Amino acid sequence: xxxxxxxxxxxxxxxxxxxxxxxxxxxxxxxxxxxxxxxxxxxxxxxxxxxxxxxxxxxxxxxxxxxxxxxxxxxxxxxxxxxxxxxxxxxxxxxxxxxxxxxxxxxxxxxxxxxxxxxxxxxxxxxxxxxxxxxxxxxxxxxxxxxxxxxxxxxxxxxxxxxxxxxxxxxxxxxxxxxxxxxxxxxxxxxxxxxxxxxxxxxxxxxxxxxxxxxxxxxxxxxxxxxxxxxxxxxxxxxxxxxxxxxxxxxxxxxxxxxxxxxxxxxxxxxxxxxxxxxxxxxxxxxxxxxxxxxxxxxxxxxxxxxxxxxxxxxxxxxxxxxxxxxxxxxxx
Amino acid sequence: xxxxxxxxxxxxxxxxxxxxxxxxxxxxxxxxxxxxxxxxxxxxxxxxxxxxxxxxxxxxxxxxxxxxxxxxxxxxxxxxxxxxxxxxxxxxxxxxxxxxxxxxxxxxxxxxxxxxxxxxxxxxxxxxxxxxxxxxxxxxxxxxxxxxxxxxxxxxxxxxxxxxxxxxxxxxxxxxxxxxxxxxxxxxxxxxxxxxxxxxxxxxxxxxxxxxxxxxxxxxxxxxxxxxxxxxxxxxxxxxxxxxxxxxxxxxxxxxxxxxxxxxxxxxxxxxxxxxxxxxxxxxxxxxxxxxxxxxxxxxxxxxxxxxxxxxxxxxxxxxxxxxxxxxxxxxx
Amino acid sequence: xxxxxxxxxxxxxxxxxxxxxxxxxxxxxxxxxxxxxxxxxxxxxxxxxxxxxxxxxxxxxxxxxxxxxxxxxxxxxxxxxxxxxxxxxxxxxxxxxxxxxxxxxxxxxxxxxxxxxxxxxxxxxxxxxxxxxxxxxxxxxxxxxxxxxxxxxxxxxxxxxxxxxxxxxxxxxxxxxxxxxxxxxxxxxxxxxxxxxxxxxxxxxxxxxxxxxxxxxxxxxxxxxxxxxxxxxxxxxxxxxxxxxxxxxxxxxxxxxxxxxxxxxxxxxxxxxxxxxxxxxxxxxxxxxxxxxxxxxxxxxxxxxxxxxxxxxxxxxxxxxxxxxxxxxxxxx
Numbered sequence: 001x002x003x004x005x006x007x008x009x010x011x012x013x014x015x016x017x018x019x020x021x022x023x024x025x026x027x028x029x030x031x032x033x034x035x036x037x038x039x040x041x042x043x044x045x046x047x048x049x050x051x052x053x054x055x056x057x058x059x060x061x062x063x064x065x066x067x068x069x070x071x072x073x074x075x076x077x078x079x080x081x082x083x084x085x086x087x088x089x090x091x092x093x094x095x096x097x098x099x100x101x102x103x104x105x106x107x108x109x110x111x112x113x114x115x116x117x118x119x120x121x122x123x124x125x126x127x128x129x130x131x132x133x134x135x136x137x138x139x140x141x142x143x144x145x146x147x148x149x150x151x152x153x154x155x156x157x158x159x160x161x162x163x164x165x166x167x168x169x170x171x172x173x174x175x176x177x178x179x180x181x182x183x184x185x186x187x188x189x190x191x192x193x194x195x196x197x198x199x200x201x202x203x204x205x206x207x208x209x210x211x212x213x214x215x216x217x218x219x220x221x222x223x224x225x226x227x228x229x230x231x232x233x234x235x236x237x238x239x240x241x242x243x244x245x246x247x248x249x250x251x252x253x254x255x256x257x258x259x260x261x262x263x264x265x266x267x268x269x270x271x272x273x274x275x276x277x278x279x280x281x282x283x284x285x286x287x288x289x290x291x292x293x294x295x296x297x298x299x300x301x302x303x304x305x306x307x308x309x310x311x312x313x314x315x316x317x318x319x320x321x322x323x324x325x326x327x328x329x330x331x332x333x
Numbered sequence: 334x335x336x337x338x339x340x341x342x343x344x345x346x347x348x349x350x351x352x353x354x355x356x357x358x359x360x361x362x363x364x365x366x367x368x369x370x371x372x373x374x375x376x377x378x379x380x381x382x383x384x385x386x387x388x389x390x391x392x393x394x395x396x397x398x399x400x401x402x403x404x405x406x407x408x409x410x411x412x413x414x415x416x417x418x419x420x421x422x423x424x425x426x427x428x429x430x431x432x433x434x435x436x437x438x439x440x441x442x443x444x445x446x447x448x449x450x451x452x453x454x455x456x457x458x459x460x461x462x463x464x465x466x467x468x469x470x471x472x473x474x475x476x477x478x479x480x481x482x483x484x485x486x487x488x489x490x491x492x493x494x495x496x497x498x499x500x501x502x503x504x505x506x507x508x509x510x511x512x513x514x515x516x517x518x519x520x521x522x523x524x525x526x527x528x529x530x531x532x533x534x535x536x537x538x539x540x541x542x543x544x545x546x547x548x549x550x551x552x553x554x555x556x557x558x559x560x561x562x563x564x565x566x567x568x569x570x571x572x573x574x575x576x577x578x579x580x581x582x583x584x585x586x587x588x589x590x591x592x593x594x595x596x597x598x599x600x601x602x603x604x605x606x607x608x609x610x611x612x613x614x615x616x617x618x619x620x621x622x623x624x625x626x627x628x629x630x631x632x633x634x635x636x637x638x639x640x641x642x643x644x645x646x647x648x649x650x651x652x653x654x655x656x657x658x659x660x661x662x663x664x665x666x
Numbered sequence: 667x668x669x670x671x672x673x674x675x676x677x678x679x680x681x682x683x684x685x686x687x688x689x690x691x692x693x694x695x696x697x698x699x700x701x702x703x704x705x706x707x708x709x710x711x712x713x714x715x716x717x718x719x720x721x722x723x724x725x726x727x728x729x730x731x732x733x734x735x736x737x738x739x740x741x742x743x744x745x746x747x748x749x750x751x752x753x754x755x756x757x758x759x760x761x762x763x764x765x766x767x768x769x770x771x772x773x774x775x776x777x778x779x780x781x782x783x784x785x786x787x788x789x790x791x792x793x794x795x796x797x798x799x800x801x802x803x804x805x806x807x808x809x810x811x812x813x814x815x816x817x818x819x820x821x822x823x824x825x826x827x828x829x830x831x832x833x834x835x836x837x838x839x840x841x842x843x844x845x846x847x848x849x850x851x852x853x854x855x856x857x858x859x860x861x862x863x864x865x866x867x868x869x870x871x872x873x874x875x876x877x878x879x880x881x882x883x884x885x886x887x888x889x890x891x892x893x894x895x896x897x898x899x900x901x902x903x904x905x906x907x908x909x910x911x912x913x914x915x916x917x918x919x920x921x922x923x924x925x926x927x928x929x930x931x932x933x934x935x936x937x938x939x940x941x942x943x944x945x946x947x948x949x950x951x952x953x954x955x956x957x958x959x960x961x962x963x964x965x966x967x968x969x970x971x972x973x974x975x976x977x978x979x980x981x982x983x984x985x986x987x988x989x990x991x992x993x994x995x996x997x998x999x
Contacts, residue, residue: 391732
C-alpha cells in the first residue's frame with residue numbers, strides 16, 4: 001500500500017548522494033562559465049540520485065524542509081517556473097512566487113528595493129528570470145541568499161543547458177568517465193543570436209569534449225560565437241550531417257517583422273529540422289527542443305513526436321536537474 | 334491542546350474507509366454515465382469518512398503525500414478551484430495551478446503540448462475545466478495520469494452532482510440502503526439548456542430512484558432530456574409541487590441579450606424560486622443552488638438565507654466529496 | 667548537518683511562548699483600539715519567541731498544522747501578502763489565496779456570498795485588505811473564523827503598527843518593563859490624512875507612553891487626530907527635533923494631481939526626511955518607513971540606506987509579528 005510509506009529520511013537521501021554533493025562549489029548558479037568537466041560529471045551523478053526520488057511512489061524528500069525558495073519571474077515562463085517549483089516542493093521547501101506585474105514595481109519601486117523587501121522575510125534562494133542580461137548577477141550584491149539564473153536576456157540559461165546535456169548522457173551510455181560526450185557532435189539550429197539556451201549549451205558541450213555546430217540565417221548567427229570546437233554554418237544539411245544530437249530552437253515570430261529576416265515560410269523551407277534532414281545525421285541521433293515548439297516552423301510534428309525525439313524527456317529531466325541545483329547550493333555546501 | 338496532536342496515520346484513515354475504497358473502479362472521473370447505484374452509495378460512504386476528517390481539529394491526513402495534483406482551469410472558477418485545492422491539501426498532496434491565460438498557450442502552443450509538458454514533470458491527477466465539452470476525455474489520450482472533470486461545456490460536472498446528491502442524502506436520512514432517494518422528487522429550475530450541472534444531476538438522481546422535473550423557459554428546456562423518470566415543464570408550480578428538493582440554476586444575464594428569451598425581470602416573475610413557490614413543495618423540501626447566485630433573479634434572498642436552504646452545506650460538502658474522488662482514484666485502486 | 671534536524675515539536679514552541687499566549691484576548695485582530703499597555707508588551711514577548719524560530723536553520727514549526735488561512739486581498743499589496751503567507755507557512759498552516767479580481771465578485775456576487783462560500787470550505791482565519799474602512803469588521807458578522815485586518819481604508823493597519831513598535835523596542839533596550847517607550851518621541855511625516863499606518867501607530871505609541879508628533883502639509887494633517895500626547899505641525903524641523911524615531915510615509919503621487927497640494931518637488935523640498943533634517947533628532951534616532959518608498963521624495967536615499975535606517979528590519983520583523991498574531995488567535999486562546 002503506497003500511502004502508508006513515509007517520506008524517506010534525509011540521511012537516506014544524503015547517503016545516496018553522498019559523494020557528489022560538492023558538485024556546485026559556488027554559492028550561486030549564474031552561468032556555467034567557470035564549471036569544469038569534473039563538476040559537470042559530478043553534477044550529473046547528483047542528478048541521478050534526484051531522478052531516483054522522482055521514480056518512487058512517494059516523490060518527496062525532506063531535504064529542504066524549513067527552507068524558502070522565491071521565484072522572481074520578471075519575464076513570464078510557465079513551464080520553467082513550474083519545473084523549479086516542482087523541484088523545490090519535491091524536497092519539501094516552501095515556495096514564494098513573485099510576479100513582477102502585480103507588485104510595487106508598478107508603483108515605481110526599484111528591483112533592488114523589491115529584492116531587499118522579500119529578502120528581509122528570510123529567503124534561502126531566488127530563482128530569477130529577467131529579459132535583461134546580468135540581472136541575476138546584480139542581485140547577488142544585494143542579498144546573502146543563493147541566486148539561481150532561470151534565464152537572463154540572451155546571456156545564459158544554465159539549468160536548461162544542464163538538462164539538455166543530462167538528457168544526452170542518458171541516451172549515449174553516459175556512465176563512462178567522459179559522460180559520453182567525447183567526440184560527439186551536436187547541431188543547434190535556429191535563432192542563435194537571441195538564444196541564451198545556445199550560449200549555455202556551447203559551454204557545456206565543448207567543456208565535455210563534444211563539437212558544436214551552430215546553424216541559422218546569417219542575421220541570426222553571430223560570428224563572435226565561433227571558437228575551438230564551435231563552427232557556424234548556414235546549411236542545415238552541413239550542420240546535421242553525422243550529428244548525435246540536433247536541437248531546434250524556437251523561431252520567435254515577432255522577430256520576423258523587420259524585413260531583413262526570411263518569412264516564417266521561407267524559414268521553415270530552409271531551416272526546419274524534419275525527417276528528411278535528420279536522415280543525414282548519425283544513426284542514433286536524438287532530437288531536442290527547449291520548448292515551447294512552433295510545430296511545422298522550426299521542427300516538423302512528425303519528428304517532434306517521433307522515435308528520435310527526447311523533447312518530453314528533456315522536460316522530465318528538468319525536475320531532477322533543478323532538485324540537484326537546490327540540493328547542491330543549499331544543503332551540500 | 335489541539336496543536337500537539339499529530340496528523341493521524343494513513344493506516345487509521347484507511348481503516349475508516351476500508352470497505353469503500355473500491356467506489357471508483359475507473360481511472361478517471363469524466364462523467365457519471367457508467368456509474369451504478371451501488372457505486373454511488375459506496376462513494377457516499379467514502380465521503381462520510383472524509384467528512385469526519387474535516388470535523389477534526391487538525392483537518393489533514395497524509396493520504397496523498399508525495400503526490401502532485403495539477404489544476405488546469407481553461408475556464409475560470411474560483412470556488413471550484415479552491416474546493417479541489419482544499420481537498421488535495423487536506424490529504425497532503427502538492428498542488429500545481431495552471432491558468433491558461435498566463436501560459437505558452439498564448440504563444441500558440443497547443444493544449445496537447447501544454448499537457449505533455451506539465452505531465453513530464455510527473456503529475457498524478459489533473460483537475461480540468463474547459464468551456465468545450467469533451468476536453469477532459471481528450472486529455473486522457475495524452476497522459477497516464479488521472480483526469481478529473483471539473484466542468485466541461487454543457488456536458489458534465491460530476492463532482493457538483495455528487496456533492497448535490499450527498500447533501501440530499503445527509504438531509505433525508507440517507508443511511509438506509511437506497512440512500513434515501515427512492516421515490517423522491519427533485520425539481521431543477523432555470524437555464525437547463527446550458528447547464529452541465531443539470532445533466533450530471535439527472536444521471537445521479539434517476540439512477541438512485543428519484544424523479545427529476547426540469548423547469549424553465551421553452552428556449553432553455555431541451556426536449557431530448559426527457560426520458561424515464563425525467564419530465565419537462567414550463568410551470569414552476571407544477572415542478573415544485575410535492576418536491577423534496579428544489580435546485581435553482583444561475584440565470585446568466587448575457588444569454589438574455591438575444592431577444593428570444595425573457596428579460597431578467599420577466600424571468601424572475603415567472604421562474605424565481607421563492608418562499609411563495611416553495612409552499613407547494615413537500616414539507617421537508619430543501620433548497621439548493623450550485624452558486625454563484627444572482628439573488629432576486631433565479632432565487633429570492635429570503636429563501637437562499639432561510640431554513641430550507643442547504644446552499645452553504647453544498648459548498649462545505651464539496652471538500653469531502655473531492656477528497657473522496659482523489660482518494661478513490663489515487664489511493665484506493 | 668542542518669537538513670537532518672527535524673522540525674521542533676509544538677510542545678517545545680509552546681514552552682518557549684508559554685507565559686505569553688494570552689496576549690490577544692480577542693478572537694479577531696481588527697484594530698488596536700482596545701489593547702492595553704500590558705497586552706502590547708505581552709504580545710512583543712510572544713513575538714520574541716517567534717523571532718527565535720526565524721533564526722533557526724529550519725525556520726518552521728508545526729503550530730498551525732491542519733489549519734487553513736485565507737488571504738482576501740481586495741486591494742493589492744504584494745509585500746504584506748507575502749509576509750502573512752510566510753508567517754503562516756513557517757507555522758505549517760495551509761494558505762488559500764483569494765484575489766478579488768479573478769473571482770465571482772466580477773460576476774456580481776456579493777462580498778458576503780463570496781465569504782460564505784470560502785468559509786464553507788473550513789477556514790480558520792482570514793487576512794483581509796480592503797480599500798474601504800470597516801470591511802474586516804463587517805466580515806466578522808458572517809463567519810466564525812478569526813478576521814485579521816491587513817489594512818482597511820484610512821482606518822487601521824494593526825500588524826504594521828505592531829511591527830513598527832516591535833522594531834523600536836528592539837533598538838531601545840525594550841526589555842525593561844515599559845518596553846522602552848516611556849518618554850520617547852516619534853515623528854510621523856507625510857500624508858497623515860490617508861494613512862491607516864499613522865492612525866494605528868498613534869494608538870500604540872501613546873498607549874505605551876511615547877509622544878507622537880504628526881507632520882505634513884496642512885491639507886494632509888487632519889486636526890481631529892490631535893489629543894493627549896499627539897501634536898500636529900507643518901514644520902519638519904519642529905517634528906524631528908529630539909525625536910527617537912522618525913517615520914516617513916509614502917507620498918502618493920496620484921494625490922498631488924488635485925492642485926491644492928504641493929507638487930512632488932515642492933513636497934520633497936519642504937517635507938523630505940533626509941540627513942540634514944535628522945541632525946535635529948536625538949543622537950540614537952532611528953528612521954522608519956512602511957514601504958514601498960519613493961526615494962528622494964518623502965525620504966532621501968542616503969538616509970534610507972544609512973546607519974539610522976531600520977527599514978529592512980521592519981520588513982523582517984513583519985514575519986514574527988504576524989506569526990505571533992496567528993499563534994495567539996488560533997492556538998493560544
